[in-house]
Amino acid sequence: MSFSDVLTVVGGFTLALYLLKLSWRCWCGFRQFVLSEFWRVDVRTYGQWAVVTGATSGIGKAYASELAARGLDVVLVSRSDDKLQMVAKEIEQQYGRKTRTIQVDFNNGQSIYPVIAEELQGLEIGILVNNVGMLYSDHFAYFLEIPDSEQMTRLVLPCMIERERGLIINMSSEVGVRPQPLLSLYCATKIFVIYFSQCLHAEYKSKGITVQCVAPFMVSTNMTKNRTSNYLVRSASGFVREALNTVGRSSYTSGSLSHALQNIALTVLLPDWFRMSTFLIRKLRNKAEADQYDKTVCRETLDAKED
Numbered sequence: 001m002s003f004s005d006v007l008t009v010v011g012g013f014t015l016a017l018y019l020l021k022l023s024w025r026c027w028c029g030f031r032q033f034v035l036s037e038f039w040r041v042d043v044r045t046y047g048q049w050a051v052v053t054g055a056t057s058g059i060g061k062a063y064a065s066e067l068a069a070r071g072l073d074v075v076l077v078s079r080s081d082d083k084l085q086m087v088a089k090e091i092e093q094q095y096g097r098k099t100r101t102i103q104v105d106f107n108n109g110q111s112i113y114p115v116i117a118e119e120l121q122g123l124e125i126g127i128l129v130n131n132v133g134m135l136y137s138d139h140f141a142y143f144l145e146i147p148d149s150e151q152m153t154r155l156v157l158p159c160m161i162e163r164e165r166g167l168i169i170n171m172s173s174e175v176g177v178r179p180q181p182l183l184s185l186y187c188a189t190k191i192f193v194i195y196f197s198q199c200l201h202a203e204y205k206s207k208g209i210t211v212q213c214v215a216p217f218m219v220s221t222n223m224t225k226n227r228t229s230n231y232l233v234r235s236a237s238g239f240v241r242e243a244l245n246t247v248g249r250s251s252y253t254s255g256s257l258s259h260a261l262q263n264i265a266l267t268v269l270l271p272d273w274f275r276m277s278t279f280l281i282r283k284l285r286n287k288a289e290a291d292q293y294d295k296t297v298c299r300e301t302l303d304a305k306e307d
């Protein structure tokens with residue numbers, strides 16, 4: 001066999017392997033985002049109640065509504081009682097499911113967990129959606145805060161293990177997949193969520209518990225200034241409908257087909273060295289400052305008019 005024959009064999013083998021991997025990925029994506037629309041896991045089999053943290057707005061509210069639409073009763077957890085009552089009423093009227101509300105601030109540390117534990121007592125909790133991430137500054141900032149939401153899982157996991165059935169959904173983010181300058185703490189906490197979920201999934205799957213990590217790109221919510229939704233920026237309800245279909249198909253997901261494709265595009269088009277370059281960081285920062293400046297000028301103009 002000549003040298004070029006060897007190269008041909010190696011090349012052919014590499015290509016075949018690559019194509020095999022590619023078709024496997026395509027099939028997984030197809031199953032996760034397209035087939036799942038027609039072939040859904042019945043979420044009611046996890047148990048009667050779902051607990052959703054940060055359930056009064058955005059992605060959390062969409063999860064609460066969609067789970068109620070799929071036949072679960074929901075416990076809503078967030079800071080403001082008025083918003084909680086409003087969302088609870090909306091869900092009861094629209095889907096005819098039971099609701100409970102728990103008003104707590106996840107920034108208040110350990111003291112809130114006895115309150116939550118008492119409220120959850122006696123409920124058969126099948127699903128926990130850990131959606132409250134962290135406080136988010138309204139522009140690119142150098143540092144942020146995480147509440148101690150790890151405790152939520154501690155509260156519900158033991159009963160799930162006893163029933164050998166349970167689903168825990170953790171909200172991470174695409175910025176948790178790779179380092180993102182100017183969102184340093186935010187993205188660091190999001191990779192924490194990814195690793196944490198993957199480890200817990202591995203540890204508890206033999207006990208009937210699924211831990212799913214959802215890492216979206218941009219979803220139109222209060223946090224993203226109600227950006228108009230389109231094919232790239234998904235609406236919260238559209239996003240969650242797709243994300244819930246992936247339950248049982250994937251323990252780590254972008255949540256929607258659009259976001260999965262954006263993940264691939266970003267990997268190919270925006271290499272790490274460029275994303276981490278001082279050039280791009282300055283561009284991003286300047287743009288954020290310009291947006292901020294526009295807002296200030298706009299506000300001042302309005303104030304002047306009112307005077």
Ligand SMILES: NC(=O)c1ccc[n+]([C@@H]2O[C@H](COP(=O)([O-])OP(=O)(O)OC[C@H]3O[C@@H](n4cnc5c(N)ncnc54)[C@H](OP(=O)(O)O)[C@@H]3O)[C@@H](O)[C@H]2O)c1
Nearest residue numbers: 054056057058059078079080105106133173218219221223
């Ligand atoms: N939107 C996106 O593009 C995007 C992308 C990737 C990941 N995510 C992740 O998705 C999750 C939800 O984001 P979102 O965009 O839906 O946000 P959002 O619209 O601002 O909603 C946040 C929810 O959390 C509650 N909340 C906030 N701080 C709280 C606290 N300290 N204690 C208790 N409740 C609190 C809020 O209710 P109250 O004000 O009543 O407390 C509200 O219901 C976050 O983990 C975020 O990191 C979002």
Ligand SMILES: *[C@@H]1O[C@H](CO)[C@@H](O)[C@H](O)[C@H]1NC(C)=O
Nearest residue numbers: 130149150153168170197200
């Ligand atoms: C992520 O998932 C783990 C396992 O379910 C859970 O213990 C933890 O509370 C979650 N973390 C966050 C920050 O949501």
Ligand SMILES: *[C@@H]1O[C@H](CO)[C@@H](O)[C@H](O)[C@H]1NC(C)=O
Nearest residue numbers: 056057058080083138222223
């Ligand atoms: C949107 O965010 C602002 C500022 O953080 C907050 O005051 C307001 O209550 C939020 N609105 C909703 C619907 O959650």
Ligand SMILES: *[C@@H]1O[C@H](CO)[C@@H](O)[C@H](O)[C@H]1NC(C)=O
Nearest residue numbers: 057221222223224225226227
């Ligand atoms: C986004 O829309 C909600 C509900 O329509 C509103 O309460 C909230 O103030 C808006 N947030 C921003 C940042 O414009």
